[in-house]
Amino acid sequence: MAETTAASGRTPDSTRRSERSRRAIFDAALALVGEVGFARTTVEGIAARAGVGKQTIYRWWPSKAAVLLDAYLDLAAGAAEDGEAALPDTGDLAADLRTVLRATVDELNDPRYEAPTRALTAEGVVDPVLGARFVERLLEPQLELYARRLRAAQDAGDVRPDVDPRVALELFVGPLTHRWLLRTRPLTHAYADELVGYALHGIAARP
Amino acid sequence: MAETTAASGRTPDSTRRSERSRRAIFDAALALVGEVGFARTTVEGIAARAGVGKQTIYRWWPSKAAVLLDAYLDLAAGAAEDGEAALPDTGDLAADLRTVLRATVDELNDPRYEAPTRALTAEGVVDPVLGARFVERLLEPQLELYARRLRAAQDAGDVRPDVDPRVALELFVGPLTHRWLLRTRPLTHAYADELVGYALHGIAARP
Amino acid sequence: MAETTAASGRTPDSTRRSERSRRAIFDAALALVGEVGFARTTVEGIAARAGVGKQTIYRWWPSKAAVLLDAYLDLAAGAAEDGEAALPDTGDLAADLRTVLRATVDELNDPRYEAPTRALTAEGVVDPVLGARFVERLLEPQLELYARRLRAAQDAGDVRPDVDPRVALELFVGPLTHRWLLRTRPLTHAYADELVGYALHGIAARP
Amino acid sequence: MAETTAASGRTPDSTRRSERSRRAIFDAALALVGEVGFARTTVEGIAARAGVGKQTIYRWWPSKAAVLLDAYLDLAAGAAEDGEAALPDTGDLAADLRTVLRATVDELNDPRYEAPTRALTAEGVVDPVLGARFVERLLEPQLELYARRLRAAQDAGDVRPDVDPRVALELFVGPLTHRWLLRTRPLTHAYADELVGYALHGIAARP
DNA sequence: CGGTAATCGAGACGGTACGTCGTGTCTTGAG
DNA sequence: CTCAAGACACGACGTACCGTCTCGATTACCG
Numbered sequence: 096m097a098e099t100t101a102a103s104g105r106t107p108d109s110t111r112r113s114e115r116s117r118r119a120i121f122d123a124a125l126a127l128v129g130e131v132g133f134a135r136t137t138v139e140g141i142a143a144r145a146g147v148g149k150q151t152i153y154r155w156w157p158s159k160a161a162v163l164l165d166a167y168l169d170l171a172a173g174a175a176e177d178g179e180a181a182l183p184d185t186g187d188l189a190a191d192l193r194t195v196l197r198a199t200v201d202e203l204n205d206p207r208y209e210a211p212t213r214a215l216t217a218e219g220v221v222d223p224v225l226g227a228r229f230v231e232r233l234l235e236p237q238l239e240l241y242a243r244r245l246r247a248a249q250d251a252g253d254v255r256p257d258v259d260p261r262v263a264l265e266l267f268v269g270p271l272t273h274r275w276l277l278r279t280r281p282l283t284h285a286y287a288d289e290l291v292g293y294a295l296h297g298i299a300a301r302p
Numbered sequence: 303m304a305e306t307t308a309a310s311g312r313t314p315d316s317t318r319r320s321e322r323s324r325r326a327i328f329d330a331a332l333a334l335v336g337e338v339g340f341a342r343t344t345v346e347g348i349a350a351r352a353g354v355g356k357q358t359i360y361r362w363w364p365s366k367a368a369v370l371l372d373a374y375l376d377l378a379a380g381a382a383e384d385g386e387a388a389l390p391d392t393g394d395l396a397a398d399l400r401t402v403l404r405a406t407v408d409e410l411n412d413p414r415y416e417a418p419t420r421a422l423t424a425e426g427v428v429d430p431v432l433g434a435r436f437v438e439r440l441l442e443p444q445l446e447l448y449a450r451r452l453r454a455a456q457d458a459g460d461v462r463p464d465v466d467p468r469v470a471l472e473l474f475v476g477p478l479t480h481r482w483l484l485r486t487r488p489l490t491h492a493y494a495d496e497l498v499g500y501a502l503h504g505i506a507a508r509p
Numbered sequence: 510m511a512e513t514t515a516a517s518g519r520t521p522d523s524t525r526r527s528e529r530s531r532r533a534i535f536d537a538a539l540a541l542v543g544e545v546g547f548a549r550t551t552v553e554g555i556a557a558r559a560g561v562g563k564q565t566i567y568r569w570w571p572s573k574a575a576v577l578l579d580a581y582l583d584l585a586a587g588a589a590e591d592g593e594a595a596l597p598d599t600g601d602l603a604a605d606l607r608t609v610l611r612a613t614v615d616e617l618n619d620p621r622y623e624a625p626t627r628a629l630t631a632e633g634v635v636d637p638v639l640g641a642r643f644v645e646r647l648l649e650p651q652l653e654l655y656a657r658r659l660r661a662a663q664d665a666g667d668v669r670p671d672v673d674p675r676v677a678l679e680l681f682v683g684p685l686t687h688r689w690l691l692r693t694r695p696l697t698h699a700y701a702d703e704l705v706g707y708a709l710h711g712i713a714a715r716p
Numbered sequence: 717m718a719e720t721t722a723a724s725g726r727t728p729d730s731t732r733r734s735e736r737s738r739r740a741i742f743d744a745a746l747a748l749v750g751e752v753g754f755a756r757t758t759v760e761g762i763a764a765r766a767g768v769g770k771q772t773i774y775r776w777w778p779s780k781a782a783v784l785l786d787a788y789l790d791l792a793a794g795a796a797e798d799g800e801a802a803l804p805d806t807g808d809l810a811a812d813l814r815t816v817l818r819a820t821v822d823e824l825n826d827p828r829y830e831a832p833t834r835a836l837t838a839e840g841v842v843d844p845v846l847g848a849r850f851v852e853r854l855l856e857p858q859l860e861l862y863a864r865r866l867r868a869a870q871d872a873g874d875v876r877p878d879v880d881p882r883v884a885l886e887l888f889v890g891p892l893t894h895r896w897l898l899r900t901r902p903l904t905h906a907y908a909d910e911l912v913g914y915a916l917h918g919i920a921a922r923p
Numbered sequence: 924c925g926g927t928a929a930t931c932g933a934g935a936c937g938g939t940a941c942g943t944c945g946t947g948t949c950t951t952g953a954g
Numbered sequence: 955c956t957c958a959a960g961a962c963a964c965g966a967c968g969t970a971c972c973g974t975c976t977c978g979a980t981t982a983c984c985g
Contacts, residue, residue: 270476297504
């Protein structure tokens with residue numbers, strides 16, 4: 096589980112690292128963010144809760160956001176092990192997209208994940224380094240699944256061959272993310288379905 | 303220009319308020335966020351730079367984010383005075399959308415606005431109250447312009463009548479925002495054009 | 510009660526200073542040094558005990574030693590108010606010196622004063638600035654009393670007129686201090702008497 | 717050269733000890749105290765400079781003061797080898813004392829020795845165990861030289877037979893130390909001479 | 924048109940957290 | 955076993971800001 100290595104003067108020897116502390120820090124960080132939110136979570140608080148010296152956190156991470164990101168990645172890695180290396184492919188692209196987008200809606204609405212995900216995303220919006228890492232490790236792998244499914248659909252003749260899947264997928268995740276991040280309108284299954292319809296067939300009138 | 307009024311015990315008498323200080327605070331806030339970023343901008347710093355007592359800030363705003371939001375709204379109000387109460391309507395919907403989206407791309411890429419816009423958006427992602435205000439005062443009015451243009455296109459028979467403009471517009475702004483906030487891919491005019499094409503006509507193959 | 514003004518960037522406005530805090534800090538500092546010793550007394554501890562922010566200490570003093578010195582001076586000033594502006598002068602120089610030196614022995618042996626006095630002295634040995642202040646405010650005024658008494662004795666013909674009182678007085682306080690600081694031998698009344706005997710006949714006029 | 721043995725649970729096997737490390741630690745300790753002072757010298761710093769593990773220091777000494785003391789004793793032992801097992805005895809007590817006291821003044825004023833000597837003395841003032849060791853190993857042997865010379869003077873009839881040499885010697889070293897430690901007045905040869913004059917006639921036999 | 928009640932600049936205050944440094948203990952691998 | 959190296963839990967450092975709280979000194983309404 097690679098970490099956002101601290102950029103300070105001397106690099107510590109990672110072979111001698113305490114796995115026990117690493118785990119305790121992750122657990123404490125996630126728990127605290129869930130309980131009091133990211134803003135009121137402090138490095139000091141994480142250290143205290145993890146039964147760890149502050150220095151042990153600063154030795155391995157440059158900021159509390161980096162800690163949380165690694166904790167989150169660790170969590171996601173655990174969850175990813177058992178499952179979903181690919182989007183469903185029943186042959187019906189619209190149905191498959193509806194399934195996935197509905198699942199995404201449910202996940203985004205799940206209060207357990209909301210706080211840390213929002214915190215991390217917001218931090219990434221403002222901190223390019225952290226954001227890049229967030230995208231590279233978490234977001235892009237997910238988007239790649241969409242791209243793959245769309246490519247399969249192209250092979251099956253369900254999607255225009257001149258369409259760039261990497262761009263097309265944003266028609267689905269872009270609006271969803273927009274609603275969720277900015278809270279402009281409620282995120283519902285109905286919205287997911289509507290989105291699939293619009294994006295798949297466009298909004299222009301047919302002659 | 304209404305402020306996010308401080309919610310503390312006694313409401314101050316706004317008629318006696320110093321306009322001079324208000325302006326100085328806005329200027330200082332925007333300047334500091336531009337120079338050192340939102341995170342390293344402090345209320346103390348704003349006060350010092352504005353030549354103002356800290357209490358004068360705390361009297362009128364509940365947080366530095368609220369100050370920045372009002373400063374930003376003030377800025378936007380000034381900019382909005384001269385112009386764009388509506389999206390262009392040349393009769394060619396695709397062309398008009400390309401124009402607008404390209405302009406948006408340019409704006410988002412403008413380093414002058416980047417820091418404060420990102421800061422406010424990120425803050426809104428995490429703080430629902432601030433986010434709501436941000437959306438209500440800044441985002442929704444802009445989205446309404448899209449909705450209006452799409453409704454006109456429906457009247458002209460260029461957009462399917464069963465399409466909900468408020469949802470459809472997210473096909474354009476959603477992906478754009480997604481790229482900008484998360485920095486997944488560069489934001490270019492070519493992308494804006496591609497997006498208009500995809501969203502307008504869908505990605506599904508035609509039989 | 511002048512303080513060892515902090516040498517940091519901006520000098521605080523001493524007219525707005527909280528007398529309440531000043532007193533609480535002195536009390537806490539003296540209490541802690543008495544209870545756990547100087548080395549294990551911390552600025553943090555003083556602040557906590559005094560119910561004061563750390564910054565309030567750092568605003569007015571550059572180090573814990575400076576705090577303790579001022580606390581000590583404040584104490585001494587309080588004690589000095591009621592009393593001893595001069596050494597006793599019964600006409601019998603030897604007896605008077607014995608009285609004073611015995612009292613000094615008792616004071617140095619008093620466990621209540623021992624810890625802070627040793628701490629302060631040791632700190633002054635190593636920190637010239639603090640030491641100078643210690644000497645100027647506490648030690649020299651006391652030594653001046655000796656000098657005055659010796660001058661009176663010269664006037665009375667009990668001390669050789671060519672003797673420099675400021676040097677002569679060190680024959681008494683030097684050895685006493687030496688024993689106390691370095692703990693070479695026990696400090697007793699007998700020693701005080703012996704010292705007076707030895708030193709006095711060196712400077713006493715011969716008939 | 718005996719060390720202030722660490723008092724921890726298991727005593728290490730001193731026969732397997734690295735002489736190389738011991739010397740390196742002494743050198744590093746003395747160098748650091750000379751360069752940055754005792755307070756800012758750290759065990760970690762000594763270890764790093766000596767190219768030694770921290771544990772190697774903690775294995776053999778209980779504190780940095782103890783390390784410095786041993787380093788100092790080691791130094792003094794080297795210096796003592798070539799010389800002065802006794803005070804000069806030309807038959808003229810006053811002259812001999814002046815010689816010795818002037819040499820002491822020079823030594824105390826030597827900036828090379830000032831930092832470590834002050835540091836050790838100050839530490840001994842506050843730490844009775846260390847102080848006792850300092851006195852026993854360094855101070856008392858020197859004082860004994862004075863006592864011996866005074867006894868010789870008594871035998872020669874130059875000093876009153878009822879005088880206790882161990883007390884009398886403090887008339888010389890006490891005031892000198894007082895001036896040096898507390899920096900009340902400059903330490904000069906003239907002062908040394910004056911001191912001898914004052915003190916000596918106090919203890920000299922009367923014709 | 925002077926009294927008075929507010930806001931204003933300034934900044935001290937009690938706090939919380941920061942990120943760093945040093946302590947003394949413990950562990951690892953080499954000799 | 956000792957040693958160099960250094961990670962660890964811990965505690966304190968001195969600093970930066972927080973949001974609250976006095977302080978005069980304007981300043982603008984009101985009687």
